[in-house]
Amino acid sequence: MMMFGACIFMFSVAGKADVHAASTVNQAKTINVNKMYKGSLANKKEILYKVILTEPGNVTLSIKRNAKTSFEGHIQNSKGYIYTFVYTKRQDDTSGFDEVQVGLPKGTYYVRINNSGGQGSKADYQFSTKYTKSQYYEKESNDKxxxxxxxxxxxxxxxxxxxxxxxxxxxxxxxxxxxxxxxxxxxxxxxxxxxxxxxxxxxxxxxxxxxxxxxxxxxxxxxxxxxxxxxxxxxxxxxxxxxxDRTSSLKASQINVTNNTGKADSVKVSSLKKGDVVTVYDVKSKGNVIAKTTAKGTSVSFKVSQLGKKTGKVYVTVMKSPLRESDRVAQTFKGETSPSVKTSQVKVTNHKGKADTVVISSLAKGDVVKIYKAKSKGSMLVKGTAKGKKLTLSIKQLGKKSGKVYVTVTKSGQQESGRVAVSYKKEK
Structure with missing residues (x-):
């Protein structure tokens, strides 16, 4: 993006910076990126600002339009090398901005604003240098x-x-x-x-x-x-x-994983083309191939004997010949449904004159137990996490009469079990 001789006051000979440009950079005021600045120029005068980029990225020089004059703005280095420039449109509508983008490596740069023509003795300007850090933007100059x-x-x-x-x-x-x-x-x-x-x-x-x-x-x-x-x-x-040199990766939304309880699990990959080779792995790199097949249509489905009882991930690739295999894309699957408690594990005592209790035994550390008042939906009465094999939960009042509570357990990495009804007697 090399611009020699773009501005008379900058270059007297192509490729050689004017003395004026080199001498004024030491007087430039340092400004911050992503902040708006205002000022005023006498007719045909100019001002220079210094901008420091600590990381490479994209810089947008944005200057507000003025109905009475046109501004020229550009980004240069200390030697007067111009990376890019912009001219504002002179029009009655002064609400808009004219701007230009350039990718730059980290370093020190200078923004020069010049009143390139107008009627008034002064020209009010407003500008910003918008900056987005990025390693994936061109870095000028890269012209050869x-x-x-x-x-x-x-x-x-x-x-x-x-x-x-x-x-x-x-x-x-x-x-x-x-x-x-x-x-x-x-x-x-x-x-x-x-x-x-x-x-x-x-x-x-x-x-x-x-x-x-x-x-x-x-x-x-x-x-x-x-x-x-x-x-x-x-x-x-x-x-x-x-x-x-690789096939574009799948999107996670194309991958659906079902972790079944008591039967084979399944992986389905959609939005494919005939001939696409799909591979499912167990880890992010290296590891084992869980399943592999070639699409005969727009989707493929795999049956997997066991993905695991707990929540986990599979990693899926696609290869569209003649390109190489894509990067692996992770898709999370839920854990299996936790096994339900047995009624023999739960003892409910309906006390008179004090809080009622529910004692659940034969648990594992970390099991989460929830007590509901209804078979489905309804509100949860209490929940707790087992610190050992037994958990005691307290409920202010179950009711004076006999009834039922509904108990679930959620094991680490798994989904909540179904609700199991446990009867309790009336108060005594």
Whole structure:
């Protein structure tokens, strides 16, 4: 995004910073990102601010419009190198802002605001430098092979073409011989051109975003470059791209896991295409394959003898030939239903003149016991967690007459059991 000679007061010779630019950076006022600032300029004057980025990310320079004048704003380094610039529209509606984005590495930068033309003796300006920390945004300047941003496969990156001749270079490594897919964001009435090339600028693949959103090409192990450039109306429009040697991962919403009690468990994966290979693993990396199959339609279902009695996770991948297997996506499943208590485990005493008690025995430490007053729905009377094999719960008043309470137990990592009715006698 290199801009030489973009502003007369900045460059007298292309590639050489003007003395004025270098001398004024020491006087620049330091400002914070994501904060609005206001000021006033005399006609044809300018002001410089310093911005420090502690991490790389995306910076948006936003300047409010003024009905009496136009402002020029740009982001530069201490030597006067301009990364991007913006001009405000001069119009009666001054509620809007004009803005431009640029990706930058961590460092110190300067925002210069200039009154580029107007009627009044003073021009009131208002601006902000909005910042989003990100390792996945282009870092200017990256206009040639030598300054290409290093990127990872299978991650989405963003950037901006700042002018019609701008080219953004990215460097990536293909770890083994195989197919690689380039995906580019598509936007109506905007066309980016993306190409994959080697170090000698030989093009291996090229994609215009209006024609298709992706292309797949075979590549040998090695280092390559992706170049993004303007084709039609893409200047200052943020782009997105991904270079992958893997199939795109499933979404968790595509995976449904049922952990049954007393019968085989099931895993269903939907929104597939015929030929997709789906694999279910027991852990996030390495581990064992629980099940694997090739889709004959838009979904696949697996029967698994036992996922486990407690709440857990499975990890699912998909492979769309000729790409490699996707990353594993976790999906949580609920634990099995806890076994119900036996009536012989529960003793209910309906006291007269003091609180009633429910004693539950033959428990395990951590079991959660709940006492309800109805077979279904209804309110819970009391609950408690066992610290040993026995738990005693106190209820202020069950009633003077005989009746029933309904008891459940929830074991660690499992779901609540069904309610079991336990009778109690009337007060004595």
């Amino acid at each position: 092979v030598a300054t290409a941003n290093a990127i990872n496969l299978n991650a989405t990156y963003k950037g901006v073409i700042s002018h019609s001749d701008d080219r953004d270079y990215f460097r990536f490594v293909v770890p083994q011989n195989g197919n690689v897919t380039l995906n580019m964001k598509q936007k109506r009435d905007t066309i980016w051109r993306g190409s994959i090339q080697d170090r000698s600028n030989k093009k291996l693949a090229e994609l215009n975003s209006n024609e298709n959103g992706s292309l797949t090409t075979y590549m040998k192990k090695g280092t390559y470059y992706f170049v993004m450039e303007n084709y039609d109306d893409s200047v200052d429009v943020p782009y997105e791209f991904t270079i992958s």
